[in-house]
Amino acid sequence: xxMITGATGALGKLVTARLADRDDVVVGTRAPAPGQRRIDFDxxxxxxxxxxxxxxxxxxxxxxxxxxxxxxxxxxxAAERAGVGHLVxxxxxxxxxxxxxALAHRWTERRLRRSTLNWTVLRNGLYAEFLAAIAAPGPDxxxxxxxxxxxxxxxxxxxxxxxxxxxATDPAPHAGRTYELVGEQALGGADLAAAxxxxxxxxxxxxxxxxxxxxxxxxPFQVPMLLSTYSAIAGGFLDGTSVTDNQLRPLLGRAPRSAxxxxxxxxxx
Numbered sequence: 001x002x003m004i005t006g007a008t009g010a011l012g013k014l015v016t017a018r019l020a021d022r023d024d025v026v027v028g029t030r031a032p033a034p035g036q037r038r039i040d041f042d043x044x045x046x047x048x049x050x051x052x053x054x055x056x057x058x059x060x061x062x063x064x065x066x067x068x069x070x071x072x073x074x075x076x077x078a079a080e081r082a083g084v085g086h087l088v089x090x091x092x093x094x095x096x097x098x099x100x101x102a103l104a105h106r107w108t109e110r111r112l113r114r115s116t117l118n119w120t121v122l123r124n125g126l127y128a129e130f131l132a133a134i135a136a137p138g139p140d141x142x143x144x145x146x147x148x149x150x151x152x153x154x155x156x157x158x159x160x161x162x163x164x165x166x167x168a169t170d171p172a173p174h175a176g177r178t179y180e181l182v183g184e185q186a187l188g189g190a191d192l193a194a195a196x197x198x199x200x201x202x203x204x205x206x207x208x209x210x211x212x213x214x215x216x217x218x219x220p221f222q223v224p225m226l227l228s229t230y231s232a233i234a235g236g237f238l239d240g241t242s243v244t245d246n247q248l249r250p251l252l253g254r255a256p257r258s259a260x261x262x263x264x265x266x267x268x269x
Contacts, residue, residue: 001024001025001026001051001052001053001054002019002022002024002025002026002052002053002054002055002056002168002169003025003026003027003028003037003039003049003052003054003055003056004016004019004025004026004027004028004056004058004168005027005028005029005039005041005055005056005057005058005075006057006058006059006060006090007027007028007029007058008029008030008031009058010129010157011058011090011124011157011160011161011164012058014157014158014161015056015058015161015164015165015168018161018162018165019165019169026052039075041060041071041072041074041075042071042074044074044078047074047075047078048078048082049078049079049081049082049084050082052079052082052084053084053085053086054084054085054086054087054088054168054169054171055075055079055084055086055087055088056087056088056090056164056168057072057075057087057088057089057090058090058164059072059089059090059091059104059105059108060072061101061104061105063221064221065101065103065104065107068104068108069104069107069108072089072104072107072108072111073111076108076111076112076115076117079115079117080115080116080117084117085117085118085171086117086118086119086120086171086172086175087112087115087117087118087119087120088119088120088121088122088164088167088168088171088174089108089109089112089119089120089121089122090122090124090160090164091105091106091108091109091121091122091123091124091178092105092123092124093123093124093125093126093180093181093182093238093243094123094180094242094243095125095153095182095237095238095240095242095243096125096126096232096237096238098228098231098232098235098237099225099228099229099232100224100225100228101225101228109121109178118171118172118175118176119175119176120167120171120174120175120176120177120178120179121177121178121179122160122163122164122167122179122181123178123179123180123181124155124160124181125153125154125155125180125181125182125183125238125240125248126152126154126155126229126238127154127155127156127157127160128154128155128156128157128183128187128259128260128262128263128266129156129157129262129263129266130154131152131154131187131192131259131263132262132263132264132266132267133266134226134229134230135147135189135192136267137192137193137196137198137267138198140198141193141196141197141198141199142193142198142199142200142201143189143192143193143196143198143199143200143201144200144201144202144203145189145202145203145208145230146202146203146204146205146207146208146230146231146234147188147189147202147230147233147234148189148202148233148234148235149188149202149234150188150232150233150234150235150236150237150238150239151186151187151188151191151233151236151238151239152183152186152187152188152233152238152239153182153183153184153185153186153187153238153239153240153243153259154183154185154187154259154262154263155181155182155183155248155256155259156183156256156257156258156259156262157262158257158262159181159248159252159256159257160181162252163179163181163248163251163252166251166252167179167251179247179251180243180245180246180247180248181246181247181248181251182240182243182246182248183240183248183256183259184240184246184248184249184256185258185259185260186239186240186241187259187260187263188200189202191260192260192263192267195260195261195263195264195267196264196267196268205227205230205231208226208227208230209223209227212226212227
């Protein structure tokens with residue numbers, strides 16, 4: 001049996017939809033629907049992985065580092081106790097080490113390497129859909145985000161879902177492997193603006209921090225996460241050039257979706 005955890009997030013929903021017709025797949029979630037299993041990383045008593053052969057853990061990153069590490073440690077420990085055959089974990093691309101949210105991912109990778117499990121790490125690049133949120137065009141098409149002259153090797157979430165399904169449904173060939181999965185086209189602010197018929201006006205980190213804080217839309221720990229993303233893009237750390245073994249195309253078995261088209265379509269919604 002394959003279990004998917006973290007299935008309520010955007011990536012998890014895509015993975016689940018791709019496997020909906022299989023009777024050997026079960027979803028583990030905090031608030032299960034009929035046919036699903038209750039799996040709450042914050043409640044160790046719920047981590048019953050009996051009968052699970054392969055566990056796909058879509059990272060629980062929406063929290064402080066210590067909370068995320070504790071959640072991931074709990075599920076890995078539960079998998080060890082239950083004799084799970086293989087754990088597939090969605091991590092963060094290697095060029096993302098400058099991001100404030102990288103630490104919990106790297107901690108989890110180290111925890112997996114010292115576990116008793118067979119494992120595979122999918123180091124996902126930042127989503128093109130996420131880029132449409134943090135560099136959204138205004139009503140007149142203006143993209144005013146602190147991206148500087150930097151670029152992001154964004155990747156379509158659909159492609160990452162396809163890779164996760166391929167690996168999780170046949171994990172044995174991927175045991176002990178860490179795959180870098182970033183986009184093949186690095187996008188800058190001018191590219192984004194052109195795609196929506198607007199113009200690019202680079203903002204500043206200070207102005208963005210003030211706007212995000214004042215909006216009240218972000219939790220306190222999310223503000224530095226967002227600012228570190230802008231800073232890493234502007235600094236040229238996420239343009240894909242430092243990823244020497246991008247496995248996105250080989251694992252897809254086809255050309256990746258256009259991240260720029262995904263950005264434009266998402267921004268238009």
